[in-house]
Amino acid sequence: MKTPAWLSTLEQRVAQRADRSSIVLYTLAIGPILASLWLLQWAPVLHPAAAGAFRDSAWPLLQGAHGVLMLWMLGWAVWAWQRRADTTPSPWAVQAVLVPSLLGLWLVSLGMGIQDTPMGMFLLITFVVGRGLFSMAQLRWALWSGMVVLVVHEAAQYMDLIPYAFLLNRPVYVGEPLTPWWDVWVRLTALLALVPLSGVLFLLAWLLQRRQLALRALVLTDALTGLANRRAFMSQLYREAHRHERHGLPMSVLIMDIDHFKHVNDEWGHAMGDEVLRQLARLLRQHTRERVDLPARYGGEEFVVLLPDTTLEGAQAVAEKLAVRLREQDFMAKGRSFRVTMSLGVVQYGGGDPDLALREADRNLYEAKAQGRDRIVATLAPTGATMG
Amino acid sequence: MREFFDRIFVSGTPAHRVLFAVWSSTPFFIMILVGHGWALTRDDIRGSLHLPSMWTIQALMVLCIVVNLGSAWAVWARRAERARADGASLLVCLSIGLGYTVITVLAGSYTTGATLILIGVLAIGLLLFPMRIMVMAYIVCSALLVGHDAGVLLKAWSYAPALGQGMFVRDEPVWWFAFWRGYVFYAGFVVLMFLLMVLFRRLDEMHASLTQLSNTDELTGLANRRRFMACLHDELSRQGRSGQPLCVALLDADHFKRVNDRHGHHAGDEVLRTLGAVMLGSVRAPTDVPARLGGEEFALLMPQTRLADAQRVCERLRATVAAQRFRHGDAAYGVTISIGLVESLGDEAEAILAAADRELYRAKAEGRNRVRSRARVREAS
Numbered sequence: 001m002k003t004p005a006w007l008s009t010l011e012q013r014v015a016q017r018a019d020r021s022s023i024v025l026y027t028l029a030i031g032p033i034l035a036s037l038w039l040l041q042w043a044p045v046l047h048p049a050a051a052g053a054f055r056d057s058a059w060p061l062l063q064g065a066h067g068v069l070m071l072w073m074l075g076w077a078v079w080a081w082q083r084r085a086d087t088t089p090s091p092w093a094v095q096a097v098l099v100p101s102l103l104g105l106w107l108v109s110l111g112m113g114i115q116d117t118p119m120g121m122f123l124l125i126t127f128v129v130g131r132g133l134f135s136m137a138q139l140r141w142a143l144w145s146g147m148v149v150l151v152v153h154e155a156a157q158y159m160d161l162i163p164y165a166f167l168l169n170r171p172v173y174v175g176e177p178l179t180p181w182w183d184v185w186v187r188l189t190a191l192l193a194l195v196p197l198s199g200v201l202f203l204l205a206w207l208l209q210r211r212q213l214a215l216r217a218l219v220l221t222d223a224l225t226g227l228a229n230r231r232a233f234m235s236q237l238y239r240e241a242h243r244h245e246r247h248g249l250p251m252s253v254l255i256m257d258i259d260h261f262k263h264v265n266d267e268w269g270h271a272m273g274d275e276v277l278r279q280l281a282r283l284l285r286q287h288t289r290e291r292v293d294l295p296a297r298y299g300g301e302e303f304v305v306l307l308p309d310t311t312l313e314g315a316q317a318v319a320e321k322l323a324v325r326l327r328e329q330d331f332m333a334k335g336r337s338f339r340v341t342m343s344l345g346v347v348q349y350g351g352g353d354p355d356l357a358l359r360e361a362d363r364n365l366y367e368a369k370a371q372g373r374d375r376i377v378a379t380l381a382p383t384g385a386t387m388g
Numbered sequence: 389m390r391e392f393f394d395r396i397f398v399s400g401t402p403a404h405r406v407l408f409a410v411w412s413s414t415p416f417f418i419m420i421l422v423g424h425g426w427a428l429t430r431d432d433i434r435g436s437l438h439l440p441s442m443w444t445i446q447a448l449m450v451l452c453i454v455v456n457l458g459s460a461w462a463v464w465a466r467r468a469e470r471a472r473a474d475g476a477s478l479l480v481c482l483s484i485g486l487g488y489t490v491i492t493v494l495a496g497s498y499t500t501g502a503t504l505i506l507i508g509v510l511a512i513g514l515l516l517f518p519m520r521i522m523v524m525a526y527i528v529c530s531a532l533l534v535g536h537d538a539g540v541l542l543k544a545w546s547y548a549p550a551l552g553q554g555m556f557v558r559d560e561p562v563w564w565f566a567f568w569r570g571y572v573f574y575a576g577f578v579v580l581m582f583l584l585m586v587l588f589r590r591l592d593e594m595h596a597s598l599t600q601l602s603n604t605d606e607l608t609g610l611a612n613r614r615r616f617m618a619c620l621h622d623e624l625s626r627q628g629r630s631g632q633p634l635c636v637a638l639l640d641a642d643h644f645k646r647v648n649d650r651h652g653h654h655a656g657d658e659v660l661r662t663l664g665a666v667m668l669g670s671v672r673a674p675t676d677v678p679a680r681l682g683g684e685e686f687a688l689l690m691p692q693t694r695l696a697d698a699q700r701v702c703e704r705l706r707a708t709v710a711a712q713r714f715r716h717g718d719a720a721y722g723v724t725i726s727i728g729l730v731e732s733l734g735d736e737a738e739a740i741l742a743a744a745d746r747e748l749y750r751a752k753a754e755g756r757n758r759v760r761s762r763a764r765v766r767e768a769s
Contacts, residue, residue, distance in 0.1 A: 114501075114573065115500075115573045116499040116500070117498070120504055120573060120576075121503065121507070123577070124504070124577070124580060127584065128584055131588045135592075136588075171559060173496065174556045175551065175553070175555045175561075176556075178547065190503070194503065198507065201507070201511050201514055202514065202519075204587060205514035205515065208515070208587070208590065208594070212398065212594065214598060215597060215598055218598065218601050218602060262645070298653070299653065300683060302653060359654060362653055363652065366649065369649065
C-alpha cells in the first residue's frame with residue numbers, strides 16, 4: 001500500500017517532536033473543536049429553542065473566557081509558525097498552550113456534564129492529541145492539573161457544593177425526551193468528538209504497524225542486497241536445527257565468498273563492487289526455493305544459504321548451479337566487461353550445535369580458497385553433542 | 389507488563405490475539421449479564437426498566453459469550469501457529485463490538501459513557517487485529533449506531549428505549565442509575581486513558597530503537613558510518629562557534645585479510661568485536677565517538693581535544709590491541725592496528741577524513757603497528 005505524502009510528512013513532524021511545529025499542529029487539531037463548541041454556545045441567545053439552557057450568570061463568563069482562550073492559542077500558534085524552522089526547545093510556550101487549553105476544555109466539559117453528554121470524549125481527545133505531539137514530561141502539568149480539577153469537581157458535587165453540570169439550568173438528560181436544542185447539540189458534539197477520536201486511533205494503529213515493520217526490516221535485512229542479514233540467518237538456522245532434531249530431515253548449509261573481491265573494488269570502483277554483490281544476491285534468490293531456503297548476506301562479500309530438507313548431494317547441485325551462473329555473468333564497467341568467480345563451502349548438518357556446522361562450512365570454504373578458488377568443497381558435518 | 393504487552397500485541401500469533409480478546413471481554417459480558425439479572429429481580433428497579441430491551445440485552449450477552457467461547461475453542465488447537473485466523477478474529481470483533489454497541493444504543497448513545505467504552509474497545513481491537521478486520525467491524529457497528537439514530541430522528545422508535553420512567557427524581561438520577569452511569573463513564577475513561585498511555589509509550593520506544601538501530605554497527609555495537617558522519621558534521625559546526633580543536637583518528641587492523649584467510653571469518657569477527665570493545669574502553673568522555681566505518685576500518689572522533697592528548701589516547705589504544713592475544717583452536721596470535729590521526733581547526737569533514745587517511749597510509753607504509761599524526765592548520769581559502 002502506498003503511503004500518501006501528507007501522512008508521511010505528518011508522521012515525521014510527530015516523530016520529530018520539535019516544540020514549535022508541535023504547537024502549530026496542536027492548535028490545528030484542538031482549535032477547530034474549541035471554535036465549534038464556542039459557536040454552538042451562541043445558540044441560547046440566537047435561537048428560542050435553546051433559550052434558558054445556560055445559567056444566566058454563567059453564560060457571558062463562559063463565552064468570554066472561551067473566546068480569550070481561543071485568541072491566546074491562536075496567538076501562540078502564529079508565534080510558533082513564524083519560528084517553525086528553529087528546533088530549539090521552547091518549554092514555556094509549550095506549557096502556555098497546553099495547560100490553559102486542556103484545563104479550559106475540561107472545565108467546559110465538566111460544566112456541561114461529562115456523564116450524560118458526549119463531552120467526556122473531549123477530555124480524551126485533548127489527551128490523545130497532546131500526547132501524540134508532546135512527551136509525557138511536557139504534558140505532565142496540564143494532565144495533573146486536569147486530574148485535580150476532575151477530582152475536586154467530583155468531590156464538590158458529591159458534597160452538594162456544586163450541582164452536576166454547573167453551567168446549565170438543568171442537566172442535558174433527565175430521563176425525559178431531549179429538548180429540541182439539546183437533541184441537535186448532542187448529535188453535533190458527538191460527531192465532533194467521535195470522528196476525530198476514532199480517526200486518531202486508526203492513525204495510531206497504522207503508525208504502530210509501520211514502525212513494527214520498519215523495525216523488523218532494519219533488524220533482519222541487509223540494506224545493500226535486500227537479503228536476510230546475519231542475525232536473521234542465525235535465528236533461522238537455530239530454528240531449523242531444532243526442527244532437524246525433532247524430525248530428522250536432512251539440512252545443508254552453503255557458504256560462499258567472491259574470489260578476489262578486493263581486486264574488483266580496487267580495479268572497478270566500490271559502486272561496481274556493490275553491483276556485483278547485488279547481482280549475486282539476485283542469483284541466490286532466483287536459484288533457491290522461495291519460503292523454504294534462506295539466502296542471506298553474512299557480512300562483507302560472504303553469503304550463506306540455508307537449505308532445509310536437502311542432502312549434501314542436493315546442496316552440491318545448488319552450489320554448482322550458482323557458481324556456473326555467476327561465472328557466466330558479464331559485468332560492465334569503464335566500457336569493458338569483466339567476470340567474477342566464487343568459492344563455496346558446503347556442509348550437511350548432522351545435529352548438535354549448528355554453529356559448529358557453520359564453522360565446518362567455513363573451513364570448507366577456506367579449503368576451496370586454498371585449492372585455488374573458483375571451486376566447491378563439500379563435507380558432512382561431524383555429528384556434535386546435542387544442543388544445550 | 390512490557391513483556392506481557394510484547395507477547396500479546398507484538399509477537400502473539402493471530403490465534404493468541406483471538407484468545408486474548410475473548411479472555412479479556414468475556415468477564416465483562418458475564419458481569420453485565422449478572423448485574424442486569426440482579427436488577428431485573430429487584431421490584432424497585434424493574435419498574436423503571438423497559439423489559440423487552442433488557443431481555444434483548446440479556447439474550448445478546450449470552451449470544452456474545454457463546455460466540456466468544458466458540459471462537460476461542462476453534463483456534464485453541466492451533467494457538468501456537470502463525471497461520472491467519474481471520475474468521476475467528478472477525479467473529480470475536482463483531483461479537484464484542486456489536487455487544488457493546490447494542491447496549492449503547494439501548495441505554496442512549498449520546499447521554500451515557502458507553503460510547504467511551506466503545507472507543508476503548510476499538511483501541512484494543514486496533515492493537516490486536518489486522519486493520520481490514522477492524523475496518524469491517526467498525527463499519528458494521530457505526531452502521532448500527534447511525535441506523536438506530538436515524539430511526540430515532542424519524543420517530544420510528546424512541547431514544548434510549550431501555551430506560552423507563554422513574555430513573556430521575558427531580559432531575560437527579562436515582563441511586564442505582566447514578567451508580568451505573570458513573571461506573572460506565574469511569575470504567576471507560578480510566579481504561580481508555582491507561583490504554584492510550586501504554587500505546588503512546590510503545591510508539592516512543594519503537595521510535596527510539598529504530599533510531600538506535602539505524603545508528604549502530606551490528607557486529608561491534610559501535611556507531612556506524614552514518615552516525616559517525618552526522619556526529620562529525622555536528623562537532624564541526626560546534627567548532628565553528630567555539631574554536632576548540634578537534635581530533636579524528638582512522639584505525640585499520642593490520643593484515644586483517646590474513647586473519648580471515650588463516651583462521652576463518654569467525655576468528656575475523658572475533659578480532660573486530662575485540663577491537664570494538666577496546667575502543668569503547670578507551671573513550672574518555674561521552675562526547676568521544678568510536679565508530680566502525682566498514683570492514684576492518686574504524687574511526688574515533690575526539691571533540692575539544694588537543695593533538696597531544698589525542699596522541700596519548702591513540703598510543704594507548706595501539707598498545708592495548710598489540711598486547712591482546714587471540715586464540716583459535718590451538719593457534720594463538722596477535723593483531724596490530726595502524727592509526728592515522730589529525731587535528732582540525734575548522735576544515736571540511738571530507739578534508740579531515742582524507743588527511744587522516746593519508747596519515748594512516750603513511751603508518752602502514754612505515755611498517756604498521758604505529759600511530760602517525762599531523763596537526764592541520766586551517767588553509768586560507
